[in-house]
Amino acid sequence: MTIKPCTLLVLAAVCAARPSPDHAPPHHAPAHHVPHHAPVYKAEPRPYSFSYAVADKYHGVDFGQTEHSDGKSVKGSYNVALPDGRKQTVKYDADHYKGYTADVSYYGEAQYPHASPYKPHAAPHAPTYH
Numbered sequence: 001m002t003i004k005p006c007t008l009l010v011l012a013a014v015c016a017a018r019p020s021p022d023h024a025p026p027h028h029a030p031a032h033h034v035p036h037h038a039p040v041y042k043a044e045p046r047p048y049s050f051s052y053a054v055a056d057k058y059h060g061v062d063f064g065q066t067e068h069s070d071g072k073s074v075k076g077s078y079n080v081a082l083p084d085g086r087k088q089t090v091k092y093d094a095d096h097y098k099g100y101t102a103d104v105s106y107y108g109e110a111q112y113p114h115a116s117p118y119k120p121h122a123a124p125h126a127p128t129y130h
Contacts, residue, residue, distance in 0.1 A: 045071040062087075072096075085111040 053064030060081070067076030073095035080088050086108040094100040 045069070047071045082106075082110075085109070 047068075047070050049068035051064070051066035055062050055064075060083075062081035063079060065076065065078035067074060069075070073093065075093050077089060077091040079090070082088055086106045088104065088106055090102050090104050092100060092102040
């Protein structure tokens with residue numbers, strides 16, 4: 001019979017030990033951080049020059065480009081062999097004042113293959129049942 005009084009004492013101790021609801025849990029205000037960005041240093045334009053060319057007669061590929069810059073403006077040209085047999089050449093100039101200007105020219109005459117007359121295929125045979 002001593003279990004009931006012991007249980008009541010333990011239950012009373014547990015109820016007395018719980019936190020009282022008269023205050024809310026602590027609340028911390030959010031910390032505001034000022035974003036710090038690293039300084040951006042603009043690189044000075046540097047002069048450069050390059051050129052390349054590809055000529056593959058087996059596959060019919062022929063193109064190239066040449067370009068040079070003094071750091072303030074860019075001048076160059078590129079060319080490509082078109083499928084119709086002509087060669088397209090573009091000479092360009094670009095800077096921060098005039099923008100991009102291009103002079104496009106074509107060399108040669110366009111060659112198109114002769115079209116063969118249309119020949120419709122024969123209609124398929126109707127299935128036969130034996």
